Amino acid sequence: MAPKTIGRFKIGKKLGSGNQGTVYLCSDTELQRRVAIKLLNKSLPQASYRSEARTMSKLQHPNIVSIYEAGEHKGTPFLVFEYVEGQLLSDLIREGGLELAQIQNIFQGLLAGVSRAHQADIVHRDLKPTNIIINGEQMPKIMDFGIARLLSGGKEQDEVLIGSPRYMAPEYISKGQVGPQADVFALGLILDEMLTGMPVFNGRNQQVVLDNILNMEVKPPSQFNDTVDERLDRFVLKALEKDPDARYVDAEDMLNAFGALRKSPAESEAVGDAGHGTVDFLLRRMRRKSDFPALSQSVRSINAMAQVSDKDLNQLAGVIVNDFALTNKILKVVNSAFYGRFSGKIGTVSRAVVVLGMQTIRSLAASLIFFEHLQDKEQAERLREMISSSLFSATLASQVAKDIDSQAFEEYFLAAMLHDLGKILIAFYLHDESREIERLMQQESKSAVQAEHAVLGVTFEQVGIEIAKQWNFPKGLTASMESWNDDRKPATVIERRRMVAAFSRDTTQVMAEQGLDDKTAVTTLLQKYKEGLGLDRRKFKRLADQALEEFQEFSKVLSKDISQSFVKKISGDGAVQQKAEKRAAAKAKSAAKDGLGETQILN
Missing domain, CATH: 1.10.510.10 (Transferase(Phosphotransferase) domain 1)
Structure with a gap:
């Protein structure tokens, strides 16, 4: 026979029973709400039972019936659940x-x-x-x-x-x-x-x-x-x-x-014959020609060792050193103020890997790969602007990620950086087709997916994901390269990366086209990502300023590669740039005073 009360809970009708126990509809007399209480048939050790119940109670999700509390009534363990009609x-x-x-x-x-x-x-x-x-x-x-x-x-x-x-x-x-x-x-x-x-x-x-x-x-x-x-x-x-x-x-x-x-067939069906032709052409071109995607062999090798152990760091460094251009750029970047929190000059790639870590070097390699040989390419400035936009978007994504997933912000950087990989490759190799896609969107009002399919038989996104797979990027990262068009809260880590990458791209577009002073554009942007990120205007401005400061520092190191016209577009009236220069000067002054760069005897 069921008890009439269990503590503050008044027992109501029986909702069901099974091998595990019996469930009753109950009333919480203190909180004035209905709950479901399950009386378990099996006696359980108190310590382990309460420990497991506490673990389960922390599991909060709209699609999970919540556990409110656990207890024991006259030797019978019970659980209090959210009541769902x-x-x-x-x-x-x-x-x-x-x-x-x-x-x-x-x-x-x-x-x-x-x-x-x-x-x-x-x-x-x-x-x-x-x-x-x-x-x-x-x-x-x-x-x-x-x-x-x-x-x-x-x-x-x-x-x-x-x-x-x-x-x-x-x-x-x-x-x-x-x-x-x-x-x-x-x-x-x-x-x-x-x-x-x-x-x-x-x-x-x-x-x-x-x-x-x-x-x-x-x-x-x-x-x-x-x-x-x-x-x-x-x-x-x-x-x-x-x-x-x-x-x-x-x-x-x-x-x-x-x-x-x-997804709709236009977005998600397997790459068709025309699409395969586009991807296959790009892969053949990369293997045959010595322009920038020749560096893809370096990135492929680096990704193959993504889980490299400390004892094999020299092997990783050896892969990079074999690529002279990539080595020079990495060393130039790691010795810049962009990574100024590390004292002392870094003179070798192996030292860079030890100091900065595997994930940072992988991110740098994936970013710097795009800048090789652009000076010899037609439409170099257009390509530079595309790549610079991707790099800024990635920098912003890593800033956002530090707020929500600080242990894996490099993965957010890569997801945002690589999202436009297909678009950049098509612009690099298939210039006429790239221009035709732009024309269809501007003059015939076709959507991006429609225009890309009409010209290539495949979307930029699909091209990028297929190439990233060829470069040995992990499955989780290639899944993160998919678009995000929802206005809900992400349910998984991969969905979170996709949403942050989309937010970063949209923010980059607003900064380049309207500027952060355009209240309507910023309000629309923040409203779009309200469920997923919940940023207020002040926090958004801080993240954007931090990303811009880092990007400007990066652009100084790679001044010949970064599109300076793009830098001017996103910098607005230059106020942020002046603030960045003041902060850099203050950092340099502080570092000179603290003596941490000098030899000391420490207890």
Whole structure:
């Protein structure tokens, strides 16, 4: 029999029960709100139970039912959850009639929620349609996050299987192995079930179901639903691979793939024959000619050693030293005031790698690659302006990233720097085609995607991503090169990089065309990224000024490469430039006084 009260909570009607416990609708008499309380069937050790519950309570996301608190009532552990009115996904599936667009929206929300959990190293372990509720706004919310983990004591490998047999992953059944790929498998099963209206694995008893999961080949959902195309089939079947290493790495990886799948055909379909011709031509040209993308071999080698260990730093330095032009530029930059926080002259590339780190050198190499041989190229100033714009955008992106993800700001720099890689390469190699794309946009009012497809059969973005893959940039970085056009808060690290890169490009355009004194342009820009970044005008101005100061310092070092007309455009009336010069003078004066550059005996 259910208690009438648990502490300050007044117990109401029973909402449901299962093997794990019983759920009641309750009233929080202090906070005057409705909550759901789950009384667990299993007695748990107090210390580990409360520790695990605290971990789960920190998991906050719009697609996850929040845990408010945990406790024990007369020896029975309980959890207090957010109460959500709605309909279970299992009931919606059973009723039938789910449209493809509705299924995709629900599944996108599920991926966003589980992705947030995986970022926090939390695995659900019991994802299934009865653990998902669809609220009145058609938003899916995942229930029972961490219940299976609580019941298992938080172990990474279970001695007994805990969960729902029909949604268990093969490696969990055979080895008790728990990890993000097990949630990926369950998500694939849920999507397949929404598409077909029936579970993927059935059987007359539990053992038959488990055997089928281990051995039965999954049929493509298109065999049961003719609105499912080949791309969605491939997506589902990859999630349901028997080998966890053949699936998506985690929910974030799955979310990125699903986002690409949902784009319009013009934006996301595989590169067609014409597009392949454009990319193949560029790759052949790079291998054959000695103009600037010949440096791509250096970048390819550097990226291949992106996880290089300290003992192999000399090997990395050797790759750069073999490229004389790249070596000179890197040493010139690292000895500038741009990296002035390091005292003493850096005379070798190996020393630069030790002092500045692998990621900084990789970012520099990716940036400086663009500036080689432009002086010998037709339309050199146009190219310089494009590249300078990308470099400033990247500098601004790294400033924004230091506020939101300080440990990985170099990745934001690269994502923004490389976003226009395809556009720059097309302008470099296919000048007439590049000009024709501009004409179609200006005179015939075609969108960028329409104009690029009309002329090249592929978008600049697709060209850039394909070339970046050839240069061995990591998968996460090439995924970060995709456009961001949403007005929502990013759900993953990769989405955050894409949004920051888009914000930086839009800011660069405003600075170059209207200037930061144009209140209407700045207000429109900040409103566009309000959900994602939430910057006020003061903070925005500070970030822009800092980026401009760094970029101007950079432009002094590479004065022959940076477009000075672009510098003037984004500098406005020169007030920021004067401020930067004063700060640089103050820094130099302070450094001369502190004695830290002189030999000392330290205790």
